Amino acid sequence: MSFFSKLKKSLSKTQEAFVEKIEQVFLGVPKIDEDLFDDLEEILITADLGVQTSDDLLETLRQKVREDKLHTGDQVIEALKEEMAKLLGDEIVPLNIEEGRLNIILVVGVNGVGKTTLVGKLANRYQAEGYKVLVAAADTFRAAAIEQLEIWCERAGVDMIKHQAGADPAAVVFDTIQAGKARGTDVILIDTAGRLHNKGHLMDEMNKIYRVIKREVEDAPHETLLVLDATTGQNAVLQAKAFDEVSNVTALALTKLDGTAKGGIVIAISQQMDIPVKLVGLGEGIDDLRDFDPSVFVAALFDRNQVEEQEEQEEEKDQDFYF
Ligand SMILES: Nc1nc2c(ncn2[C@@H]2O[C@H](COP(=O)(O)OP(=O)(O)OP(=O)(O)O)[C@@H](O)[C@H]2O)c(=O)[nH]1
Ligand SMILES: [Mg+2]
Structure with missing residues (x-):
């Protein structure tokens, strides 16, 4: 589709x-x-x-x-x-990934917004594009978080570095970066525990992860990707503002746009934040991730044709192409 x-x-x-x-x-x-x-x-x-x-x-x-x-x-x-x-705006702003360096993407956000799912989807995408991908299981806090991420990594066919539950997440990140350097990895994706901006302990933990990354790779993290759940509506704007105050968020991902009536939140976030929305989650499947394309978003929102009709037209176009 x-x-x-x-x-x-x-x-x-x-x-x-x-x-x-x-x-x-x-x-x-x-x-x-x-x-x-x-x-x-x-x-x-x-x-x-x-x-x-x-x-x-x-x-x-x-x-x-x-x-x-x-x-x-x-x-x-x-x-x-x-x-x-x-x-x-009318630009797609892709994630800051460059060839020829070890790219590090840190994924953050409150509980249940879709961080782990997003890491799985991104791992799958970069792997399919031919990058060498390594995932850090830095959510050592929530029960079964490591196993959940492991399943995603198996699906995507990428390696994951883990410690035991309860271990220091900064140590997991350190080991992942060492492994990444040794293996000539292109992209490291770091899954972190869901945290509230006002929970001092978890924010301290976050700062420690940050320091480890900076010490090991000078210009990293190349993205701090804040994941927001579209179904929470205006609350997502509040979360974005709060995280922006305590950490250096560089990109936003808006998940669960499928099936919500609150899609207007994309517009509110784009207007009220200086940080670009770079990704949208459109479902629970491994392929249900897209770069956010603003002009397509507005066109799709206002378009009143039935999807089935459009697909038929697209198919016809494809056929025209071949015959
Ligand atoms: N419909 C829909 N569901 C999604 C999307 N992204 C994630 N989910 C679902 O949201 C739930 C939470 O996803 P996780 O990836 O575990 O969220 P998380 O932020 O890692 O959660 P914690 O680690 O507990 O903080 C799961 O049931 C996912 O399948 C999406 O784009 N669309
Ligand atoms: Mg998670």
Whole structure:
């Protein structure tokens, strides 16, 4: 399935809760008034864009209605789509991986957001792309965390370095980096224990991992990837802000976008954080990970064709190509 179809399918609940409602309010409306903006505000806030992002979007739209003399509801929908695309930017920002060096990616986040799953998916992706991958089982805290990661590594066909449960995670990271250097590894992925930004003990542990990485590889970690669960809506924005204060987060991954109506959170996060959303999780499977492509995101969100229809068209296109 193409990225567009996959994303569109994942965003179907968000589309119902968001785009369909906007269309109900605006489509075919011949004249724009303030009541319509009140309705729009409510829809944006319920779709988890949050008060700040919603207000900013509404302000820009009001201005556009005045200055560009928009008259119809359809024009407002078009303008909203453009503004959302502007907020998200149009670039895919890939993870900072370079050939010819030992790349280290540290994966962090609160409990249950999808860190281990993401490490598994990334391991699989880089392995398939021909990189030598090594995974560090640095969540020694939660019961069965090491076994869970081991299963992912077996699926991806990559090696994992582990210690016993309860061991010092910084020591696991140290050993992994030593092994990586000895084996000529390209990418090290570090899975860590779920932690709350306000839990002093776990944050200290995090700082220790950081120090070990920095001591062993000067310009590492090349990414500190904060994983956020899209289904938690506005809470994800709060987590991003809190982690950003205590650690040097360089990239965001938004998981569980499939099946949630809260996909609008991507827009809120992009507007309120300076850190780019680089990855999106679209399911529990090993292939359900994509680079975040903002323009495809907006297009998929507003697209009203059925996924099946699109797939047929894509198949036809493929056939045209061969015949
Ligand atoms: N639907 C869906 N489920 C996901 C996605 N990513 C992860 N999950 C599920 O979320 C649950 C938690 O995933 P984990 O990877 O164990 O999360 P974690 O952050 O490592 O959890 P802790 O180590 O306990 O902090 C699992 O049931 C995953 O299958 C996703 O993109 N979509
Ligand atoms: Mg985990």
